[in-house]
Amino acid sequence: MVLPLLLLVVAACVALAGWALVFVARDRAVILRQLWGAAVIEGLILVQAVVLGVLGATGTAPSDPVLLWGYLVTALFILPVAALWAFAERSRWSSVVLAVAALTVAFLEWRLWQIWNA
């Protein structure tokens, strides 16, 4: 699992979470630009999925592909839900949710790394 790509996703997640937490401190709700950031992360996760698929097809499969794909697919679902929340809750709490979601994706990426190397 190409490490630079994974680190890029984690860095993007941490950056988005930090941005969201600044908004929490300023008592502001999620803005559209942050959701674009989340969309970029989603795109990166999709790229990861493609890379994984190619690696799997060419023979370098992980020891536990079911678990790996489970985590990857789960990671794809987290941020869109947070985005829906951002539209439903126009208060600082949407920013908290976005920060939690971004950190969750970062955690899932870390688990992906563990599973890949297991």
Added chain:
Amino acid sequence: MSAPAAPDGTPRPRRTNTGFGRVLVAVYGIFALAATARAAVQLLRDWHEAPLAYALSALAAAVYVVATIALARGGAVARRVAWVAVGVELVGVLAVGAFSLADAEAFPRATVWSGFGHGYGYVPLVLPFVGLWWLWRTRPGAASQDDTPSTTSTRTTTDAPEDAA
């Protein structure tokens, strides 16, 4: 964008699923997802390895799912269900946490609640306390004081923002 959407001084309707409650529902949802996925993999693939631990995994998953739905709905019945679910969650994480430390032999495989949830940053240990606090804070009895839209009842949220950077 519309900056001050909700003026913070106004008394919010006492619901379990708005404001901070939305964060709580989100975190519960994540744990419902994580625990369900984990339990599904454990039960379907390696049930024989550790039946007790995996049964508890499934129980934890069910509790999280029920708590998430109950908190998200927030009606009178849902509130009662949420009390029970979060209560079971608290007992579960304390009991399984204690047992997993005292008798590691019985828990050869991890559950969400093993070691008081240390595999998940101890969030499973903190979550039920937060859940119970939130249910208590939004209880209907307390709502009657704030229901009248008077300007004097300035019930600002005292939750400290987690400062970053």
